[in-house]
Amino acid sequence: MIQASPRLDSKCPTGPIAERWDKHRFDLKLVNPANKRKFDIIVVGTGLAGASAAASLAELGYDVKAFCIQDSPRRAHSIAAQGGINAAKNYPNDGDSVYRLFYDTVKGGDFRARESNVHRLAEVSNSIIDQCVAQGVPFARDYGGLLDNRSFGGAQVSRTFYARGQTGQQLLLGAYGALMRQVGSGKVQMFPRREMLDVVVVDGVARGIVVKNLVTGEYERHAAHAVLLCTGGYGNAFYLSTNAKACNVTAAWRAHKRGAFFANPCFTQIHPTCIPVAGDHQSKLTLMSESLRNDGRVWVPRKDGDRRPASEIPESERDYYLERRYPSFGNLVPRDVASRAAKERCDAGYGVGASGQAVFLDFLDAIERDGEDAIRAKYGNLFQMYEKITDENPYRTPMRIYPAVHYTMGGLWVDYNLESTIPGLFVLGEANFSDHGANRLGASALMQGLADGYFVAPYTVGGHLAGRALPEVDTENPAFREAELACRERTDRLLAVNGRRTADSIHRDLGLAMWNHCGMARNESGLKTALERIRELRVEFWENVRVPGDGEHLNQALEHAGRVADFLEFAELLAADALDRSESCGGHFREESQTEEGEALRDDKNFCHVSAWEWNGLDEPSTLHQEPLDFEHVKLTQRSYK
Amino acid sequence: MSDESSGMHLTLEIWRQDDADDRGRMETYHLDDVSPDMSFLEMLDVLNEQLISGGREPVAFDHDCREGICGACSLVIDGKAHGADAETTVCQLHMRRFKDGDTIHVEPWRANAFPVVRDLVVDRSAFDRIIARGGYVSVGTGSAPDANAIPVPKDRAESSFEAAACIGCGACVAACPNASAMLFVAAKIAHLSHLPQGAPERDRRVLAMVDQMDREGFGNCTNHFECGAACPKGIEVETIARMNREFLSAALRER
Ligand SMILES: Cc1cc2nc3c(=O)[nH]c(=O)nc-3n(C[C@H](O)[C@H](O)[C@H](O)COP(=O)(O)OP(=O)(O)OC[C@H]3O[C@@H](n4cnc5c(N)ncnc54)[C@H](O)[C@@H]3O)c2cc1C
Numbered sequence A: 001m002i003q004a005s006p007r008l009d010s011k012c013p014t015g016p017i018a019e020r021w022d023k024h025r026f027d028l029k030l031v032n033p034a035n036k037r038k039f040d041i042i043v044v045g046t047g048l049a050g051a052s053a054a055a056s057l058a059e060l061g062y063d064v065k066a067f068c069i070q071d072s073p074r075r076a077h078s079i080a081a082q083g084g085i086n087a088a089k090n091y092p093n094d095g096d097s098v099y100r101l102f103y104d105t106v107k108g109g110d111f112r113a114r115e116s117n118v119h120r121l122a123e124v125s126n127s128i129i130d131q132c133v134a135q136g137v138p139f140a141r142d143y144g145g146l147l148d149n150r151s152f153g154g155a156q157v158s159r160t161f162y163a164r165g166q167t168g169q170q171l172l173l174g175a176y177g178a179l180m181r182q183v184g185s186g187k188v189q190m191f192p193r194r195e196m197l198d199v200v201v202v203d204g205v206a207r208g209i210v211v212k213n214l215v216t217g218e219y220e221r222h223a224a225h226a227v228l229l230c231t232g233g234y235g236n237a238f239y240l241s242t243n244a245k246a247c248n249v250t251a252a253w254r255a256h257k258r259g260a261f262f263a264n265p266c267f268t269q270i271h272p273t274c275i276p277v278a279g280d281h282q283s284k285l286t287l288m289s290e291s292l293r294n295d296g297r298v299w300v301p302r303k304d305g306d307r308r309p310a311s312e313i314p315e316s317e318r319d320y321y322l323e324r325r326y327p328s329f330g331n332l333v334p335r336d337v338a339s340r341a342a343k344e345r346c347d348a349g350y351g352v353g354a355s356g357q358a359v360f361l362d363f364l365d366a367i368e369r370d371g372e373d374a375i376r377a378k379y380g381n382l383f384q385m386y387e388k389i390t391d392e393n394p395y396r397t398p399m400r401i402y403p404a405v406h407y408t409m410g411g412l413w414v415d416y417n418l419e420s421t422i423p424g425l426f427v428l429g430e431a432n433f434s435d436h437g438a439n440r441l442g443a444s445a446l447m448q449g450l451a452d453g454y455f456v457a458p459y460t461v462g463g464h465l466a467g468r469a470l471p472e473v474d475t476e477n478p479a480f481r482e483a484e485l486a487c488r489e490r491t492d493r494l495l496a497v498n499g500r501r502t503a504d505s506i507h508r509d510l511g512l513a514m515w516n517h518c519g520m521a522r523n524e525s526g527l528k529t530a531l532e533r534i535r536e537l538r539v540e541f542w543e544n545v546r547v548p549g550d551g552e553h554l555n556q557a558l559e560h561a562g563r564v565a566d567f568l569e570f571a572e573l574l575a576a577d578a579l580d581r582s583e584s585c586g587g588h589f590r591e592e593s594q595t596e597e598g599e600a601l602r603d604d605k606n607f608c609h610v611s612a613w614e615w616n617g618l619d620e621p622s623t624l625h626q627e628p629l630d631f632e633h634v635k636l637t638q639r640s641y642k
Numbered sequence B: 001m002s003d004e005s006s007g008m009h010l011t012l013e014i015w016r017q018d019d020a021d022d023r024g025r026m027e028t029y030h031l032d033d034v035s036p037d038m039s040f041l042e043m044l045d046v047l048n049e050q051l052i053s054g055g056r057e058p059v060a061f062d063h064d065c066r067e068g069i070c071g072a073c074s075l076v077i078d079g080k081a082h083g084a085d086a087e088t089t090v091c092q093l094h095m096r097r098f099k100d101g102d103t104i105h106v107e108p109w110r111a112n113a114f115p116v117v118r119d120l121v122v123d124r125s126a127f128d129r130i131i132a133r134g135g136y137v138s139v140g141t142g143s144a145p146d147a148n149a150i151p152v153p154k155d156r157a158e159s160s161f162e163a164a165a166c167i168g169c170g171a172c173v174a175a176c177p178n179a180s181a182m183l184f185v186a187a188k189i190a191h192l193s194h195l196p197q198g199a200p201e202r203d204r205r206v207l208a209m210v211d212q213m214d215r216e217g218f219g220n221c222t223n224h225f226e227c228g229a230a231c232p233k234g235i236e237v238e239t240i241a242r243m244n245r246e247f248l249s250a251a252l253r254e255r
């Protein structure tokens, strides 16, 4: 049975769902305009969530310090998002509405997200598009000069705005522009090439951070009245993923160890359309945007082991298995469903390509229908990317694709204000757990990151600043000294092991264990194996890792080793959460819990809750806190895309 | 997938420099069993794994997305920014473009405005400072009209997009004999000047951004057009002419 934890107050407003956000905003205390400049706010991360938050808070008059790992805020991982961003504009007049976007997102997430949060997300979605267009984001347009839309998985309306296959880039450049405007005006101080290594908590409230300057190796202390973590997802716990190489769990994990609960870490998204692994040297995987499923048809041969080139397999010998299994959504089923269906076919021996771990994504019908130029205009950069990597021309032969780790729905637990269980510590974007439940719909991460940064945090952070007594704290406070010392000691330990293995090779082993036992299908014995293996690897890491150089220069081996060390601790929590949740839901598929047709089978009686984990120390089991989820508006039903 | 034994043997001449104060030098490395399916950066990963295992410091280089969009990677390969392939960032360059026995020279971007931080890593913060002077539309959060209130003709939106595709990598600067940043600045000016949004600040934008570009110590444009050839996003050198026109008319109006 689900037991509500007294430690998890979601602070969700009550009353009619469409009025909750308004009511809540009215109830939040406001900071007097003249007082805003007395408050310092730290924003860690400059992706869509961080850049939009930093810019918006500075516009309000707060003094903001922003931090990122890369040499420029414009290079945050959000830059790589391809396909698009959702909003309930209903410009195509095809029946969309705020309520439908809300409904689709709750259902797409397989009923594991809060209704109040999701409704707010859908409500502010339209303002995001307005804001981005005003910034000069060059979205796709029709011949009348108005905005164009495409469809994405899990929806039967066209609500996705896009800028070719570079939507994330264009949105981030918009937010980066807004951020740099504030840097120019002096309201934001930008600190690139910094890695946050700890959150500093004074009298129970987050009051600053410790960062390492990656160029000089120096530790820096920064104090503030609020800290916002916008540090992205933890997909690289699997080593191979579509995430950029610097994506990490370090910031979130260090905050977790200071008292921020970690919610639903096992909810990871495996994206159905990625370029398959080519060999042992593979360093990351490349996504082929879901938007391709608008025009591409997914198939495998009807005969197992059929390795003829696609062009030699006649129509009658092809199995368009998504269209066959899910006639109403066809190629546009949600990601979790599409990924599992691909795995099912490949495991059964129908996979294509040298490894048999791939299926075809075929554009020949679309090219015949619309012409090659039309397809190039929509997806040119993706086709080019594919060709560069595989040396094959997707205008002539179907793409080979396979699922890969892509996104993490889990993250630090936050309440309706996006505040974690550490007061004053807010978490935005992919780093929090809040809106996507057990499966995120395509084009909804960009929406959520920008919703959090432009339209939610600027209000709720104000509520914290106006509502709490925040005595002055400076960086000489013992809590800062203690935190910095802990960071230094950890770096020294990493450099002192002087063993025989590289951090990267141990990271690869971790990834393999995670992919094999914690990937698209999970079961009890596999998860127990994973837990053991992760612990072994952690022990091996601290006995046998080799980190050359010192901590006083740019040292990329040291940076990476620090992140791997955190992934090794975090992975254990991910696996433990997956083991605890013995139901299947969304991207979390427990083989023990499936329907006769092999679809995910939820267990609402025992698992209609958020699992939020509290850290108790290394090698101590974490404490599970449960936040029950109520569904007043979208009726709890078994999802069906048939 | 290629058979490991068919891997290539390569000689690498790589720039090593401990920090901004170090003079730096080329060092030679040998690598066996390089698979043609590897990306160039994966080949460097293999080298670095070998160096670390031998207790030596790996070659530092900037990279992140490894799919040609973040603009972090920045290597001069055999004298060409991002290597010889057209419209390709070095992270998208694959080893099938090289042959067994090749010697490959790898150097950082070279420009006064981009000081070397370490090995192949340079400091490109000058670009951020240029953007901070005006590379945006001044629209505070919450003050935007409905997105469809401002129609933009499709061809103008497309032209704007083509310029906005700039990834800020700095290859244009690295390729230019004068280390000029004209193509970078022009791309941002073109992105915004094709659109009705932000028109009121058009003059101020181009004047301020060009002013900052000059202050950062980038060179002048003397029409070598190496920038356009090196640009991994195919941004056309005509963009520079467009900026010059914008600049001239803005300067005239200012007087
Ligand atoms: C290839 C790809 C394509 C995608 N396409 C789409 C799409 O079409 N539509 C969609 O909706 N979503 C898409 N997504 C998902 C979406 O891009 C991300 O979820 C989203 O951009 C995350 O934004 P963010 O601001 O939360 O974090 P990020 O953009 O990941 O930014 C994280 C920031 O935190 C900083 N940081 C991290 N750790 C630290 C630390 N310890 N110290 C200091 N700074 C730190 C980083 O430097 C960076 O600035 C895609 C994802 C991938 C991988």
Ligand code: FES
Residues within 6 Å of the ligand: B062, B063, B064, B065, B066, B067, B068, B069, B070, B071, B072, B073, B089, B090, B091, B092
């Ligand atoms: S690593 Fe991102 S563009 Fe090359």
